[in-house]
Amino acid sequence: MTRAAAAPAVTSAITSYHAHIYFASAEERERALAIRGWIAERFVVQLGTIHDKPVGPHTVPMYQVAFSPDVFAELTPWLMLNRLRLSVLIHPNTGRARDDHLVHALWLGAPLLLNADGLPNSLEDGGGVSPVVPNTTPATRR
């Protein structure tokens, strides 16, 4: 049986999403922080540490925004319109971290290199991710 003939995957496998907002210069960092402030005012998400040096599979400075599946429908279109020309990676978390970054991901703006080959690709390998713990208190209408 070919891959195309198999049954499609179900989206209930997605337990959460991560958006990564990249900045490659001081000027891009300013824009990234403006976006961060807007997100904090509008969405129930977990804003991660601002990494001024590349970490994990990421080859460019960035911060992560973790959110539950129900936030995807609002935050993704908003980022489509408001990423301020920055590169943004949004990937689901299904327990297979390598595929989630390299195969299941979407990009807004120019895709960037990821060193994701070493990521675990099954729950047994430790592919699970931390639950989302929101740290924003949105008060602004989108």
Place this chain on the structure above:
Amino acid sequence: MTRAAAAPAVTSAITSYHAHIYFASAEERERALAIRGWIAERFVVQLGTIHDKPVGPHTVPMYQVAFSPDVFAELTPWLMLNRLRLSVLIHPNTGRARDDHLVHALWLGAPLLLNADGLPNSLEDGGGVSPVVPNTTPATRR
């Protein structure tokens, strides 16, 4: 005032979305048609003509899937998991066709070249798109 300091755009400007499923070989075309069948069984969308030659801004054969904003939340994650390694463009329709294809778009898989510079970029230029007229009758649980 810098761009970053301006108020962000609101997603209510998005009247619909188009997904474009690209295929660059006979084998990719088979996968694209498998995805088309799966979509028809699962989502209320308007499946467009299968273009075996590049049309409009598209430089690779493809078909279009038009859908209303409420379908975005279900179809986009599903395509993240089930695009069968094909390149997929999803763009909003805000009336500014050029920006919608080049700036507001997201890509699943490798981004492809678009010849979108000639697209209108305002409603006055004819940037409006046709309303979505669904032509699927989904019967399968996702």
